[in-house]
Amino acid sequence: MTDTAPERVNGHVKPQVSLLKFAPEQATAPAVEVGQTDPPAPRRRVRVDHLRRVVVEVRTNAGYRAAVRHGAYIIGGTRILTRRAWDSRTTARHDRMMRIAEASGNEELVREWEQRAQAYRAARQKRRVEMLQMMVNAPKAIAMGVVGSAGILLVLGMLLAWASRDVADVLTPLNTVVDLVGWVAFLASVVWEPLLTALPFLAVAGAWSVGRGQRTAPVWALPEDGDERDVVPDENAILRALGKLGIAPLNAALKEGWKPRWVQPSTRSGNGWHAQLQLPEGVPVEMIADKKRILAHNLMRKPIEVWPTEPRDQAGVLDLWVADPGVLTKPVPPWPLLTEGTADYFKGVPSALNARGEQVIGRLMASNYLIAGIMGSGKSSLVISLLLGAMLDPLVEVDVHVLAYNNDYDAMRPRLRSLVKGDDPEHVVAAMDTLRALVGEVSRRGQELERIGTDTKVTREMAERDPSMRPRIVVFDEVHELFTSKEHGKEAKELALRVTKKARKTAITLLWITPDADAASLPRGISKTVSHRVAFAINDHQGNDAILGTGMHKNGYSATTLVAGEDVGTAMAAGFSKTPGLIRSYYVRKEAGIDEVTPVVERAVALREGVAPADVPQRAERPDPLADVAAVLGDESRVLVQEVLHRLAEHNPGHYRSWGPADLKKVLEPYGAQQYKSDGRMVVARDRVQDAILERLAEDADDEGDDEI
CATH class of the missing domain: 1.10.10 (Arc Repressor Mutant, subunit A)
Structure with missing residues (x-):
């Protein structure tokens, strides 16, 4: 048999030309073994794979992709313009907003949109009645207008004729108007036909422009260099980033032509950009927050630079803060009180910067702090800035219990009233003694406030007049060692909660610091009671909510995306302002070759000179x-x-x-x-x-x- 002779398979002649001529190497029939009675398996899979490859090849063709892309721009733009026109002529937009408000449970917003819809219907009905009335009155108005205009022109003509003493001039104004109308008609006849011819093309161009702006073409048909991301997160960039998060309800809304209501368009704010938009039905802010890493990537940012949250008073609204690239990873500026200045316990001390680069004041009077985060996240940076600032007020007494062996507070010892560190049983007992003494101290100060006739709180004048009412700051670092103690844990939790609840107006500030944030090592009531809650890097959302409060992770206020060792000193905090937010604590260094703490302590000691120590026992004697x-x-x-x-x-x-x-x-x-x-x-x-x-x-x-x- 020659190469050109036809082959026979089960008695049938195999054609020489394969139907799949685009891939002849795949058209070859499988060999038939001797004795085989059944026909070979169909080549369906081969043909499907080949057709799929053909489709891919067609899709990669530049001309085909351009045709599909621009056609999709026109179709998508037409759909968008139609929807906009429909929304402007009907109450469809109002109904859509009411559904969104109902889904978010905002009854007040539902009523507001119902009132807007009723007002729109009333205005539309009024316009329609006025139009019908105008159509009825139009002939009469036109006739009166023509007669009146003609009369005016005749009067002008008579005046002109009287002036020129020529009767023919009576019709001159009328003739002039007739000529003017003729010229207008001529110009309209010249322009009308080209305009009428160009009108469809203008409409198509307008639809194409809208579709191109909204990128209504399939993804595979977009230009290969179609990554239009920019460092400026304007409204279009935000919508594109949201549309590529892989959230099914959001994708469906975008496909249906959903357009967000921008509560606040993207505007420059500090060292970043801030925007607020109302999300569609079925898309809570929690879904966006869970995709934070992808959202940050889409906006050309790191996760720490993007914070999607939900405002406390605006349900269903995405509050998006996007920092400038790299600004949150740069070192914070020096602490403002590093080389000069004093502080006032009753006014607070500079302790951090917020995400916008604005200074954050850490209140001390009527405040208590819960600070938590895994090791290496930078908790000490915030604590040290708070304590150093407090020490620059000569009235303040500071006691520190650190239930571990570390030297974070050693440089402050000259200005501390007491420093107890260690995790042995006697150190736990010492912390318990301080807690018990604090219970009595809070009670005594409360009685003193009642005696002098004030039900508010301790003031600076009062503290200057009475040394026993001077401000006190008590730090319990690594406090989980105290709360998990088998012998003292239960009592410690009860005393800690009691003191935290009652100490605020008595000028006693408590700082609870721990790397653990579970139920065993942190009393649940502490996070509910303290005024300032600070979460540095946390491993899970349960720990995040144990510190910041229930539901904070769900609303986007989460420290789980912070990385210990990288985002050092950066935390999610509540209590420093009306709404929670990101803070970056000042870093006063105390390391090999660099000591910025000791000079501040020396200044604090110098300010302290001449001020008699407060008449407060350092630690209550252990009862017998x-x-x-x-x-x-x-x-x-x-x-x-x-x-x-x-x-x-x-x-x-x-x-x-x-x-x-x-x-x-x-x-x-x-x-x-x-x-x-x-x-x-x-x-x-x-x-x-x-x-x-x-x-x-x-x-x-x-x-x-x-x-x-």
């Missing part, structure tokens, strides 16, 4: 339960257990308020002085308690004698 029980028993031989507990709570509320019978038994039983039943009621005997005290004193004397030997 046995001696306290003996004290509350007094001269009574036996006292009911509940009465003893009541007297102990009055004697030292910070320590004994939460005590129960089991706690009392725990301290008395080792000495055999525990409560017992008398006449069917549990009592505590004075003799037993006194014997227990004498026994303990004897044991202490024996221990001292052994030490001397």
Whole structure:
């Protein structure tokens, strides 16, 4: 058989020319083995793959793509213009806005759009009635106009004839008007035909321009260099970025021709751009926030430079802040009080910059702080700027408990009233003692405010006059060590919450700092009570909401996109302004070869000279339960257990308020002085308690004698 001879397959002659002539190498039939009775498998898959490749080749053809692109521009532009015309002539826009408001649960906005729709219908009805009335009155008005105009022209003609003494001039004005009308008609006849011919082309050009501006062509048909992204996030750039997030409801709305209502067009604000737009139905702000990384990429930004949030008072509105490229990764300027100046506790201290580059004042009076973030996120930078600023007010007393071994606060020691650091049991006990003392201090200051007849808060004049009312700042760093303590954790959480709730008007500021933000290491009530909540880099949205508040991640206020070690000192914060937002804390350096902290502390110490220390105990003495029980028993031989507990709570509320019978038994039983039943009621005997005290004193004397030997 020669090369040109036809092949036979199962008795049929195979054609020499393949139907798939674009790919002859794929048209070859599979070989038929000897003895095969069934025909070979159909070549459907080969043909489908080939056709798909042909379609791709056609789509990549420049001429075909240009034709589809410009045709789609015209069709899409026509659709958009038609929708705009329809919206302008009907209440379709009002109905659409009402549906959006209903979906977001904003009844007030629904009523507003209903009123707008009713006003529009009333105005439209009025216009229609006026048009009908005009059509009825038009013939009469035209006739009266013609007669009146003719009369005026005749009067002018008579005046002209009288002046020229020529009767023929009476018709001169009329003839002039007739000639003018003739010239206008001639010019209209010359222009009308070309205009009528060009009108369809102008309409097509207008539709094409609108379609091109809205990019209504398929993605594959757009120019290869069609990436029109720019660093300026104007309205078109924002819409393009939103349209490429892969959100199905948003894509469907855009396909249907949805046009956003710009509550605030993209405007320059500080070192970035700010815009607000109402999202379509089925697209909450949470969907946009979850796609933040893609949105930032579409806007040619890093995730830290784009913040999509939902305003507190505008449901369904996307509040988009886009920073200038790279501005949030540049170093912050020096701290304003680094080399000179003083501070006022009652006015606050400069502590950070917001996303717009504006200075953020950290309030101290009537404020408490919860600061959290994983290790390396820069929590200390904010704490140090707050403390250094407070130290530049000579009235302020600062106590620090850091339940870890680190040197963040060592350089401040000359100006601190106390510094306790370490995570051993005695350091936890010291923190508990300070907490108990704070409970009593808050109560004492509250009573003093009531005594002097003020129900507001401590003022600077009051603090200058009375040293016992001077401002205090108490820092509890690595506080999770305290709240997770098996022995003291429960009491610590109760005391911390009690002090935080009551301390604000008494000029006592608390700073709770932790790298953990779970329920075990952070009392739930703390984040609800503090005035300032700061979240540095956080791993999950549960931790984010534990710090900033429930629903904050959902509304776009999230620190989960911050990266520890990269976004150092950058945090999402609430309480510094009316709405939460991004802050970048000042960085006062204390590292090898650079020490900016010590000079500030030295200035603070110099300002402090001549100011007497406040008459406040540094730390409450650890209570002696046995001696306290003996004290509350007094001269009574036996006292009911509940009465003893009541007297102990009055004697030292910070320590004994939460005590129960089991706690009392725990301290008395080792000495055999525990409560017992008398006449069917549990009592505590004075003799037993006194014997227990004498026994303990004897044991202490024996221990001292052994030490001397």
